[in-house]
Amino acid sequence: MSDTHAETAFIRTEMLGPQLPPVTERGVVKWLRENLFAGWTNTALTLVALFVVFWLVQLALPWWLNGVWNATSLGECRTIAGPEGGACWAVIKARWHQYIFGFYPQDMYWRPIVAFGLMFVALAPVLYYGLRSGARLVGVVAVLTVVSLAALDHDIGHVVLAAVVMAGLFALAWVAPKRLVYVTLLYPFLAFWLLWGGSIWKPVATLAGFGVMVLVYRLIQPRLGVVMGTATGFITACLYWLFVQGSVTAALAGVPPELVPVNSDQFGGFLLAFVIGVTAISCSLPIGILLALGRRSDMLLIKTLSVGFIEFIRGVPLITMLFTASLLLQYFLPPRTNFDLILRVVILVTLFAAAYIAEVIRGGLAALPRGQYEAADALGLDYWQAQRLIIMPQALKISIPGIVSTFIGLFKDTTLVSFVGLLDPLRGVTQIVRADINWKGIYWEPYIFVGVIFFLICFGMSRYSMYLEQKLKTDHR
Amino acid sequence: MAMASEAPKDGFRLSMLIYDTRFRSFTIQVIVLLLVLMGIAWLVDNTVQNLAAKDKDINFGFLWNRAGYDIEQQLIPYTNDSTHGRAAIIGLLNTLVVAFWGCIFATVLGVFAGVLRLSKNWLVARLMTVYVEAFRNVPLLLWIIVVFVVTSETAPQPKDFKVTAEMVQTGAEPPAQKILFGTVAITNRGWNIPAPLVERPLGVVNVGSVPVNLTLLAVIAAIVGSVLVNRAILRRARRIQEETGDRPTTWWQSLLVLFAPTILLLLALGFHIEVPAFPTDETGVSKGFNFQGGILVMHSFSALLIALSLYTGAFIAEAVRGGVLAISRGQTEAAYALGLRPGRTMKLIILPQALRVIIPPLISQYLNLTKNTSLGIAVSYLDLRGTLGGITLNQTGRELECMLLMMLIYLTISLIISSLMNVFNSAVKLKER
CATH class of the missing domain: 1.10.3720.10 (MetI-like)
Incomplete structure (x- = not known):
């Protein structure tokens, strides 16, 4: 073999490098040809779609960009925007708090905000059970909650309280992510108390009903089985809620902590x-x-x-x-x-x-x-x-x-x-x-x-x- | 197994009701039955007490009393002297007419968008994705209200369409123009659309108090008849093809059978389309205050229909896309291996199989659309909920009767639609051994 090599006038000793594909078969051109202009129908579709996009953009974009953020009425907006017209985002700026909170009292906005932040903490173990992502979620939510509280609420006490609670929850989520489930179980009662206010003993007394249910279940289940245990527990809890809870709540009515009730x-x-x-x-x-x-x-x-x-x-x-x-x-x-x-x-x-x-x-x-x-x-x-x-x-x-x-x-x-x-x-x-x-x-x-x-x-x-x-x-x- | 299921010999003990699986389900059912009966008795007792306290009874007699309110859109004659029962029927018909047209438009839109979303064209596929996601993730109520508010508040008044003497002289155009080649005028009152009219109608026959339009019946009969005859022709062609291998030419027969009878009938009736317009004098100056001729479709109806079609169309598009994607790639490859072109592969191989996957979600979308027509309340569309569950309820104060009747009617409509579509579904579904 090597002899033949020596005698031949010319032979390449190494492989040629691969050539680039033709211009129409690579890069942007190829992508355009394959995805936008493959055949007559495809090209027509592209043109129609381009026309639609262009029409929508020229209709909406100037209006959008020319938006007015600072005005007190629609008339003022129109004066500022001038003859070409523009969106009047000032209405959102003026009324955003009603869109978010309705007629919730302004000085108590911290309560729904904290409840909303805690909702994500309660959701963390459901969404990412036992994962570090849960802790990350809690961390982000904690920061956001504290920041929005600081921006909205002028009472520094609420901000500090929220920061301390959120820091504690973040630590819990970081150290023992699975323990966060208890926050999830408590959350409905906590959120109810935060949102509607009133004495804390009302949700606590309701929560005690579930405690009664679990207790009865634990007592009955080993003897009579799951079905009987659940049924008896449920009935006992119902009896508790119907007849006992009212007097418990009434007895603890004036005992702090208490929040201003919201209707x-x-x-x-x-x-x-x-x-x-x-x-x-x-x-x-x-x-x-x-x-x-x-x-x-x-x-x-x-x-x-x-x-x-x-x-x-x-x-x-x-x-x-x-x-x-x-x-x-x-x-x-x-x-x-x-x-x-x-x-x-x-x-x-x-x-x-x-x-x-x-x-x-x-x-x-x-x-x-x-x-x-x-x-x-x-x-x-x-x-x-x-x-x-x-x-x-x-x-x-x-x-x-x-x-x-x-x-x-x-x-x-x-x-x-x-x-x-x-x-x-x-x-x-x-x-x-x-x-x-x-x-x-x-x-x-x-x-x-x-x-x-x-x-x-x-x-x-x-x-x-x-x-x-x-x-x-x-x-x- | 035989050993385990053999009954113990030593008679029946009370605890076996709980521990023995043969008796336990019986025990549970008896307890549930007792609880349910107690619950019903409690509810009935409460209702009786509450009714007695309010000095009311359960009585559907109010349905035969004078309603005393007007309904703008009515498919059968109705005045405010008609009964509450008739008002409820008008409402029911209004519900059904929105649901009917909504299902048709949504299906067309959904199939179109679903297929285009699978298109190889990047831009078109993205556009359709934006459409589907925008409509699926925003409440239907928002679309209904936006379409209603935008069409009714931005549309010009009828007088803006008028041509004045001044305009005729200077050649200027009126401030507002009709769209779609000058046939449809959108005003702040509604859509003025062209009306199909006949010069020599066949007349109207009253069945009970419901008028039946014979002209419409005749046209429908002609169309249905020609479709049936066309199917017979195609069947015959297929039979001949299966026997001899040659398919006789049928296209001109089909065309003739499908269109000739209807066109002849319409010609004989003197069919023409009446475009809504202002009456004009000889110089071309408009007279009067409003459009003459044509049909006025109220904004409440059009907004509800447009929003429902767009919204449900997005869901149907997803169902169609899911159905096509559910067919494995092997099917396409097998069709190509047989030498079928892409168009025929889609028509003969993919779509018939995809249809089976698409139909069940399609049924539930039709049901949803029908139930969502009740959102017409947001634009004061007087459907079943607006008449029976709205004005009638408020006027007579018979909440219990009105709500029960309304729920019953909605339930019946839903059951009818789902059973019809289930029949269709079982007709096209894969016949397995």
């Missing part, structure tokens, strides 16, 4: 949307799971009741349920009971969402192979153990996208409460703003503001569900 009709804006949305979301999931299990139960009566409930709720619009809450509940409850409208709405919205959640979870349960149920039976697990350890973890994982989209729908539906007289951010507050003589005739700006906030929240939720799906993916496809 439900002062709630509004995104504060109201969050109160209703978060409560309904966290309560509807367990109820939905129970309904889904009931619908797949072997027991005819339980199955019939679940199917009837689910199909009834899914067959009527949410508005009719809300009107039921505001008009009909007074007929169904004992005479002279009159409880809070927000609470009534929350109950009905929860039941509504639970029916949809139940259907989503039923889909997840149906998607599980029969072998999983049989394997659980073969291991000798009883019904609840099988559900808790084998079935539910898988079924819930399959149903995550459906569950989250139900939650998103629920959060969007909180705007409907304006029809029963509550002050939701979209219609309630905007109506008040648009009725003001200074801002009469304004329409794009408030709706864009509310729409963008809703978009950020809902889009965030759907992105989180994608992250969760990815994280929990166990197959190797």
